[in-house]
Amino acid sequence: MIICYGSQTGNAENFAKDLYEDASEKGFKVGIISLASPDFLEKARHALDSSPVFVFITSTWTDGTPPPSCSSFFSWLQQDSCKLELDFNNVKFTVFGLGNSEYAANFCKAARDLDDRLVALGGKRVCARGEEDDYSPSIFGSWKDSLWVSQGARLMGNSVQFIQEDSDEESTSSAQEEDDLDDMLQGEEGGTCGSKADLEDLEDLGKIASRGKEEKEGVVTLRGKPKKMLNPSLEASLTKQGYKLVGSHSGVKLCRWTKSMLRGRGGCYKHTFYGIASYQCMEATPSLACANKCVFCWRHHKNPVGTSWRWETDDPQFLVDGFVSKHRAMIKEMRGLPGVIPERLEEADTVRHCALSLVGEPIIYPHINKFINLLHEQSISTFLVSNAQFPSQMENLVPCTQLYVSIDASNAEELKAVDRPLFSDFWERFLECIDILDRKGQRTVFRLTLVKSFNMSEVEGYANLIRRGRPDFVEIKGVTFTGGKKPQLGMSNVPWHAEVVSFASQICKMVDDEYEIASEHAHSCAILLANKKFKRGSDWYTWIDYPKFFELVRSGQPFTSLDYMTKTPEWAVYGRGIPGDGGFDPAEIHYRKGDSRTSTPMSSRPDTPSSMR
Numbered sequence: 001m002i003i004c005y006g007s008q009t010g011n012a013e014n015f016a017k018d019l020y021e022d023a024s025e026k027g028f029k030v031g032i033i034s035l036a037s038p039d040f041l042e043k044a045r046h047a048l049d050s051s052p053v054f055v056f057i058t059s060t061w062t063d064g065t066p067p068p069s070c071s072s073f074f075s076w077l078q079q080d081s082c083k084l085e086l087d088f089n090n091v092k093f094t095v096f097g098l099g100n101s102e103y104a105a106n107f108c109k110a111a112r113d114l115d116d117r118l119v120a121l122g123g124k125r126v127c128a129r130g131e132e133d134d135y136s137p138s139i140f141g142s143w144k145d146s147l148w149v150s151q152g153a154r155l156m157g158n159s160v161q162f163i164q165e166d167s168d169e170e171s172t173s174s175a176q177e178e179d180d181l182d183d184m185l186q187g188e189e190g191g192t193c194g195s196k197a198d199l200e201d202l203e204d205l206g207k208i209a210s211r212g213k214e215e216k217e218g219v220v221t222l223r224g225k226p227k228k229m230l231n232p233s234l235e236a237s238l239t240k241q242g243y244k245l246v247g248s249h250s251g252v253k254l255c256r257w258t259k260s261m262l263r264g265r266g267g268c269y270k271h272t273f274y275g276i277a278s279y280q281c282m283e284a285t286p287s288l289a290c291a292n293k294c295v296f297c298w299r300h301h302k303n304p305v306g307t308s309w310r311w312e313t314d315d316p317q318f319l320v321d322g323f324v325s326k327h328r329a330m331i332k333e334m335r336g337l338p339g340v341i342p343e344r345l346e347e348a349d350t351v352r353h354c355a356l357s358l359v360g361e362p363i364i365y366p367h368i369n370k371f372i373n374l375l376h377e378q379s380i381s382t383f384l385v386s387n388a389q390f391p392s393q394m395e396n397l398v399p400c401t402q403l404y405v406s407i408d409a410s411n412a413e414e415l416k417a418v419d420r421p422l423f424s425d426f427w428e429r430f431l432e433c434i435d436i437l438d439r440k441g442q443r444t445v446f447r448l449t450l451v452k453s454f455n456m457s458e459v460e461g462y463a464n465l466i467r468r469g470r471p472d473f474v475e476i477k478g479v480t481f482t483g484g485k486k487p488q489l490g491m492s493n494v495p496w497h498a499e500v501v502s503f504a505s506q507i508c509k510m511v512d513d514e515y516e517i518a519s520e521h522a523h524s525c526a527i528l529l530a531n532k533k534f535k536r537g538s539d540w541y542t543w544i545d546y547p548k549f550f551e552l553v554r555s556g557q558p559f560t561s562l563d564y565m566t567k568t569p570e571w572a573v574y575g576r577g578i579p580g581d582g583g584f585d586p587a588e589i590h591y592r593k594g595d596s597r598t599s600t601p602m603s604s605r606p607d608t609p610s611s612m613r
């Protein structure tokens with residue numbers, strides 16, 4: 001057996017390796033090739049001489065296309081001349097697809113097209129196609145079972161014996177049943193395991209192969225009942241990335257700036273722009289799922305996607321308690337970290353801010369309003385970032401301390417390229433959210449993440465969006481390089497701070513009747529444009545009076561962003577900070593490797609009111 005995989009971010013590759021191990025254990029002679037390999041054809045020809053069965057495992061990407069890394073192979077396969085290069089009449093094959101059912105008609109399309117194309121070229125399907133949905137309980141195990149009893153396995157010298165080994169005493173496997181099974185798997189049109197329609201088939205397969213009752217029930221329960229958002233492999237992957245999961249759809253993570261400020265090494269740009277104490281900030285989300293697959297997502301696409309809430313739902317009080325307790329536990333672990341300032345560590349035990357921007361789309365959580373209110377009741381401020389795909393949820397949202405929308409591009413084409421949204425009417429949804437933001441009368445922010453070669457072509461488009469949504473602030477930030485096994489972006493996509501400043505200045509020039517550059521955080525390549533209503537004389541008032549905000553919320557009376565603004569310190573104002581390191585708080589100390597100096601705690605600085613700490 002030769003396993004050929006097409007994978008962009010490693011999922012199909014992992015499935016291929018799993019199958020490789022299983023097949024080896026079962027005694028099959030097995031090889032493995034990537035469809036992205038430049039010498040695929042040579043290897044495939046060689047394999048054809050000795051290997052009777054090809055197993056193709058491939059994911060599907062944007063608009064139902066094959067993974068970009070394998071585009072050469074898939075283009076080659078479309079050409080008529082490919083028949084001259086490989087004897088497809090001799091190819092016995094099966095296909096397993098990976099995808100996400102949220103992509104509706106494009107679900108596992110690359111695998112389906114591959115399956116059809118191989119038949120059209122003369123190949124013989126020896127086992128029904130399998131299809132794995134990112135968020136359904138895995139179908140892969142059942143599909144492998146079907147492979148081990150298929151014609152393919154028999155061609156490789158094995159048969160139903162593997163099922164018999166595992167089966168219980170009631171096993172009724174017989175030659176007749178094997179034939180039934182093959183008939184079912186073969187199907188005239190070439191069936192599938194894994195799609196909803198085929199769950200019936202899997203139940204039948206369960207009966208025929210006499211698999212355990214539990215497994216059969218597992219398949220049956222796929223229908224109807226809401227699922228858990230995270231399956232065990234997603235849970236493992238997110239945990240590996242440092243998330244502390246709370247309940248079944250939420251997570252909290254310790255931000256690197258929280259650690260940095262605990263050690264007196266500087267806060268994040270929200271400290272500079274709005275006066276948050278980064279060491280008392282908790283980064284969390286009540287929904288790890290969102291409706292995009294942004295190219296810069298540092299979650300490496302291990303988070304689930306969805307166009308609506310269709311999962312089991314946890315109680316908001318449970319989430320708030322879980323977030324705070326897991327955050328505090330992570331803070332406690334910082335105790336032994338060299339350079340931690342004891343006074344800050346003690347204060348950090350009290351959470352003062354919650355950045356609802358960790359991952360996913362917080363506003364699709366059905367109890368988002370209750371959740372926000374619970375945070376405010378504990379005097380925890382809320383900075384909520386939405387990706388502007390859910391207008392009705394945006395409309396119904398209660399006031400947050402600061403409400404953001406991500407403006408990842410200035411036109412539909414670029415937004416599609418950057419966010420790779422699930423919704424086909426993504427641009428209309430995006431504009432509707434911007435209109436709602438304007439009407440909400442809250443403290444609002446546009447967040448622009450600049451990605452070179454993706455969304456920095458059209459300054460005027462951004463200016464138009466700003467005029468349309470009239471946010472209080474516009475944060476313009478260079479994308480952060482996320483690395484990862486197979487990064488979507490390279491360092492060439494990351495703009496320098498000077499480029500961000502220049503781009504921000506160009507945008508600002510187009511809206512300078514209302515906006516001005518108010519602050520910067522050079523370390524994060526971030527610039528803040530503020531509406532001039534936050535300026536008094538030469539002083540800026542971009543910082544937030546947090547106690548005042550909670551007072552206003554508790555009053556139940558309507559209020560605006562001007563009611564809880566407070567003065568921005570001089571060091572945080574654009575052009576008045578440390579030359580070359582604008583926006584770095586002078587009370588902190590820049591860390592350089594090998595530097596053993598300690599820092600001045602924020603609390604001892606005269607220009608920082610205690611309410612800001």
Ligand SMILES: Cc1cc2nc3c(=O)[nH]c(=O)nc-3n(C[C@H](O)[C@H](O)[C@H](O)COP(=O)(O)O)c2cc1C
Binds near residue numbers: 006012058099100
């Ligand atoms: C940008 C993007 C576009 C996607 N488009 C589709 C699609 O059209 N159809 C589908 O079934 N799955 C789609 N998916 C889901 C992937 O196929 C799925 O996450 C798969 O597990 C990725 O496997 P890989 O890491 O091996 O490439 C898409 C994923 C991303 C990130």
Ligand code: SF4
Binds near residue numbers: 290296297299
């Ligand atoms: S909206 Fe956020 S969580 Fe979703 S893909 Fe984009 S960056 Fe990642």
